[in-house]
Amino acid sequence: QVQLQQSGPGLVKPSQTLSLACAISGDSVSSNSAAWNWIRQSPSRGLEWLGRTFYRSKWYNDYAVFVRGRITISPDTSKNQFSLQLNSVTPEDTAVYYCARDISARLEYWGQGTLVTVSS
Amino acid sequence: EIVLTQSPGTLSLSPGERATLSCRASQSVSSTYLAWYQQKPGQAPRLLIYSASSRATGIPDRFSGSGSGTDFTLTIGRLEPEDFAVYYCQQHVGSVSTFGQGTKLEIK
Numbered sequence: 625q626v627q628l629q630q631s632g633p634g635l636v637k638p639s640q641t642l643s644l645a646c647a648i649s650g651d652s653v654s655s656n657s658a659a660w661n662w663i664r665q666s667p668s669r670g671l672e673w674l675g676r677t678f679y680r681s682k683w684y685n686d687y688a689v690f691v692r693g694r695i696t697i698s699p700d701t702s703k704n705q706f707s708l709q710l711n712s713v714t715p716e717d718t719a720v721y722y723c724a725r726d727i728s729a730r731l732e733y734w735g736q737g738t739l740v741t742v743s744s
Numbered sequence: 745e746i747v748l749t750q751s752p753g754t755l756s757l758s759p760g761e762r763a764t765l766s767c768r769a770s771q772s773v774s775s776t777y778l779a780w781y782q783q784k785p786g787q788a789p790r791l792l793i794y795s796a797s798s799r800a801t802g803i804p805d806r807f808s809g810s811g812s813g814t815d816f817t818l819t820i821g822r823l824e825p826e827d828f829a830v831y832y833c834q835q836h837v838g839s840v841s842t843f844g845q846g847t848k849l850e851i852k
Contacts, residue, residue, distance in 0.1 A: 661841075671789070671832055673841035686839035689745060722788055729777045729836030732800060734788035 626650040628723050628735040636717075636742050642710040645700075646723030646735050653699045653706055654679045659726045662697055662708045664719040665737075672719075676726065677706055713742045746770050748833050748844035756852040763820040765847045767833035772813050777836040780809055780818045783846075784829045792831075793818060825851075 632644035644662075651658060659678035665671050675687035677697045687695050696709040710717060723735040747770040757763055767778075775796035781789035791800040793809035796816055806821040820827055828851050833844040 670845050671834075671843040673834075673843065688840060724788075726836075728794070729834075729841060730779045730791055730794035730800075731781070731789070731834070732791045732794075734790075737788055 626725055626733040628725065628733055630721070630723055630735040630738045632738055632740075634739055634741060636713055636740060637744050638714055638742055639712055642713050642717060642721075642740055642742070643707065644721055644723070644738055644740070645705050645707045647703065647705040648725075649704075651725065653704050654701055656680060657727055660697070660699070660706045661724045661726055661731065663722045663724055663731075665722070666719040669719075674708070674710075715742045718742045745840060746773060746835055746837055746842055748835060748842055750831075750833060750844035750847045752847060753845075754848045754850060756850050757823055758852045759823050759825055761823050763823055763827070763849055765818040765820075765831055765849070767811075767816040767818070767844050769814045769816075769835060773816075773835045773837060775812050778809075778811070778816055779834045781832045781834065782827075782829050783832065789832060820849075823849075
């Protein structure tokens with residue numbers, strides 16, 4: 625059974641970097657069939673896919689256009705986890721952030737969600 | 745970027761009735777990469793249907809999906825009290841995923 629456990633701060637100041645981690649059990653971040661995603665949800669914008677990382681003989685990333693340039697999703701094979709970094713945050717980045725595993729783009733396993741508030 | 749438009753925004757039905765939810769894409773989507781999710785308050789979304797019509801593990805057979813191209817449908821055959829929730833469609837084309845804005849299924 626795959627489980628995803630999120631960690632990271634719930635409050636970030638404007639212009640700073642949002643950092644979250646997602647620890648994986650029951651699978652490997654280096655899986656050749658899975659991809660590891662970050663998604664966020666806010667009342668004003670609904671569910672927004674942010675991006676993913678995956679390994680297919682080498683590491684790849686896909687990012688949503690609206691966060692490209694501000695986002696980094698990276699694997700940590702030593703800890704079997706992956707992380708999200710979102711730079712230069714504003715209050716509009718306030719949301720519940722989820723990590724999720726996809727196989728063939730279906731998001732079957734999700735983390736518990738982390739409410740991140742951007743405020744001074 | 746493909747935009748998914750779900751309708752109706754809110755659907756009011758009674759337990760035992762049949763629910764039909766629509767998801768329309770701004771351009772053609774491969775059925776292989778069209779999924780439906782259910783979300784209840786305070787919970788993460790749960791995968792219901794993938795590849796447009798395949799039920800995920802443990803999903804009751806009253807849930808079914810259909811469609812192709814730009815028009816997809818989620819049908820709930822006979823509503824149970826636990827089915828009242830928000831439903832989202834999601835697609836993945838190229839290297840980008842997007843979600844619809846959701847349909848809220850509420851008890852009439």
